[in-house]
Amino acid sequence: MITKVIPEEKVVATYKAIQRARRIVIVAHKRPDGDAIGSCLGLYHFLYAFERETFVILPDAIPSNMTILPSSSEIINYEQNVEHCKAIIAETDLIFCLDFNNLERIGALGTLIAQSEAEKIMIDHHLDYQPFADVCISHPEIASTSELIFRLICRMGYFADMSLQTAECICAGMLTDTGGLAYNSNSPEIYTIFAELLRKGVDKDALYRHLFNTYKESRMRLMGYVLSQKLEIIPECHTALFSLTEEELKQYNYEKGDTEGFVNLPLSIDGIIFSIFAREEKDTVKLSLRSVGNFPANKFASHFFEGGGHLNASGAESKLSLQETIDKIKQVLPDFCKSESW
């Protein structure tokens, strides 16, 4: 028996909204990770039971290792199909917003959703949500949105009907947001849920291999380059800092998702509790921040770069150039470290 985390009235409201809807759209955040994609596809497969016309629309492309998930090929990439997505959303009764809690996080797709008169249901586990949806299921204490989807399905009374495909997608999301059960995974109920997913027939070991160990050679070489040539340690702040320019990424045939996980690597150095990775993208600088223990990576991201996220995993988009971003980090870090009790 798992605890009833989601309030009953929200479970009922979600169920009724699904029953009322004729067309359902599911969306998640930009640069979708395993939890964003896993929760969307898990819900998508679950909704088969209701025989509604259902679409998954993501703001941009999915990483190649996620194509293992069932029906990943049916995901519509908004960036590449703007007009098609507009037409779908215009005729939609219900929109599920998964794994993000602020429409600004999904760019132009967010504007489209804000303008839509469809009923909206947000299901998410990030801090500080914006109450933009009709039903907000927000649980920062839960490790992944995929886990929330599992809980929701059970509470709606459909656990017995949960398909292997739904279970696989949920498992992928739960593995992603806990680094393969390496962090954020002290809740005993996570293991109860995993046991149920395994009973559904999920091959967790194969899924893990696909998610974490099917990268390209060029990605490993890029990792080698960044660790040997670019990693800077700031010992007085127990911090590791590294960056990659667009040019460097190009040299290693960078594709979306190739730098996934890099930011965690320096945390395996004894004494390092904060890791910052800055990456040049088309017209922005993307920051990924990770910490261990009580050190608030999200506070650093929000305070200095208008970003956000979880205590130990946060991100932001810097409006400065890459060099200016790095300079600013180095300038503000010492005082920030001193002001935090960790």
Ligand code: 5GP
């Ligand atoms: P990642 O480093 O994997 O891109 O992001 C880690 C976490 O940081 C995400 O799960 C999300 O909570 C948060 N995050 C990433 N990018 C942004 C951003 O640009 N703005 C905000 N508010 N949060 C972000």
Ligand code: MN
């Ligand atoms: Mn997530």
